[in-house]
Amino acid sequence: MLRGYALPKQLKQLSPKISWRLCTLSFLLCSIILIPHMFMPIERVLIALLLISVAALAWIFRIKLLYLCIGGVILTLLLFLCWIGKLIWPSSILLSSLLGGEILLAEAFVVSCLRTAMNVAVGARQQKILADQQMALALERQQHLNELKDQFLLNVSHELRTPLTEVKGYLELLRENYTQLDADSMREFLDHATHGCNELELLVDNVLEATQLDVLTTSYELSSVSLVKIVQETLEQIPHEDHEIVIDIPYDLAALAHRQQLKRVLYNLLSNAIKYSPTHTVVTVSATLMSGQLAACPDICFRVQDLGPGVPAADMPMLFQKVMRLKRDLTGSIRGTGLGLFISKQLVESMGGRIWVESTGIPGQGSCFCFTLAGAPITLLPLPLK
Numbered sequence: 001m002l003r004g005y006a007l008p009k010q011l012k013q014l015s016p017k018i019s020w021r022l023c024t025l026s027f028l029l030c031s032i033i034l035i036p037h038m039f040m041p042i043e044r045v046l047i048a049l050l051l052i053s054v055a056a057l058a059w060i061f062r063i064k065l066l067y068l069c070i071g072g073v074i075l076t077l078l079l080f081l082c083w084i085g086k087l088i089w090p091s092s093i094l095l096s097s098l099l100g101g102e103i104l105l106a107e108a109f110v111v112s113c114l115r116t117a118m119n120v121a122v123g124a125r126q127q128k129i130l131a132d133q134q135m136a137l138a139l140e141r142q143q144h145l146n147e148l149k150d151q152f153l154l155n156v157s158h159e160l161r162t163p164l165t166e167v168k169g170y171l172e173l174l175r176e177n178y179t180q181l182d183a184d185s186m187r188e189f190l191d192h193a194t195h196g197c198n199e200l201e202l203l204v205d206n207v208l209e210a211t212q213l214d215v216l217t218t219s220y221e222l223s224s225v226s227l228v229k230i231v232q233e234t235l236e237q238i239p240h241e242d243h244e245i246v247i248d249i250p251y252d253l254a255a256l257a258h259r260q261q262l263k264r265v266l267y268n269l270l271s272n273a274i275k276y277s278p279t280h281t282v283v284t285v286s287a288t289l290m291s292g293q294l295a296a297c298p299d300i301c302f303r304v305q306d307l308g309p310g311v312p313a314a315d316m317p318m319l320f321q322k323v324m325r326l327k328r329d330l331t332g333s334i335r336g337t338g339l340g341l342f343i344s345k346q347l348v349e350s351m352g353g354r355i356w357v358e359s360t361g362i363p364g365q366g367s368c369f370c371f372t373l374a375g376a377p378i379t380l381l382p383l384p385l386k
Helices: 006-012 016-037 041-061 065-088 091-177 183-213 227-235 259-276 313-318 340-350
Strands: 223-226 244-248 254-257 282-289 300-305 355-359 367-375
Touching: 091 183, 183 259, 223 227, 223 259, 227 244, 227 259, 254 259, 254 367, 259 282, 259 300, 259 340, 259 367, 313 355, 340 355, 340 367
Parallel strands: 244 282
Antiparallel strands: 223 254, 282 300, 300 367, 355 367
């Protein structure tokens, strides 16, 4: 009993492709064996061609096994009816009917082959068009990256040359005229040379930082930082004699941040505000607690507001990208590498905050760069502003 049921179970485990092929071939062989006892030689040839066409169509369209069995039963019934019809009607009528059926099946076979070939050709053409489009996009992207690289190298070389020229010029003046200069003039020359060295150091740090940020995720040890004091320390490194700086920060306000990295963020934002705004205009630095938070130390929002040309709305999404500069700045006299805002964004996010810009894009209304940091209690109050 167990052996009797082993064969059907094995047949069920056969793959569908093997099953319908075996069924097709078995039906074809059985029909050819039975046909000689029922029809004349010419009729057997036509019927054999008919069966071969049916098997070919089943092979092409991957007809399911159930449908193939049903079709085989129907075809067997048709052949049986033809054999009965042979006893009633003349052979010419039967031959013409078989020939007509063979022609129809042949036409269906040819049409299906043509349709399959056409679908293959259309699919290949669409794939070629898609590949060409992807290649064009890749070439365009590569060209854009090459342009950015060339522009970045040009900007960096210009950025290096300018402070280096300043340092070299003041040191040469000091060397040639040190016997004729008083102490105040010598101190002024040294201050200018020191400022140029600080710019060079910041530029090199920015380039190295931008390179490392691509491959490293840096986490900084955060501590409580007095905001008024760190803004004052940052402004001491930035020449701002031609601008009025307004600090609107409560004395007892502190943020949870890395002191040196927060100073770098403020340096980038403040130097940009001074650089892009007209002389004798106001640059406002403010910090307030964000409303709507129930935490013991709510987040703090920094805002650096200037009265420069502003940022067009179309350029805002790309403003914090690497080596990104606005088109108007590429042909202008304002120096820059396009790394400051990118690095500021990475540093703010590494300290748990976020950064964005608010601007109408209208010249004279300026722009406001904002970023958030976690608030922190402060133990020592900063000295009052002078």
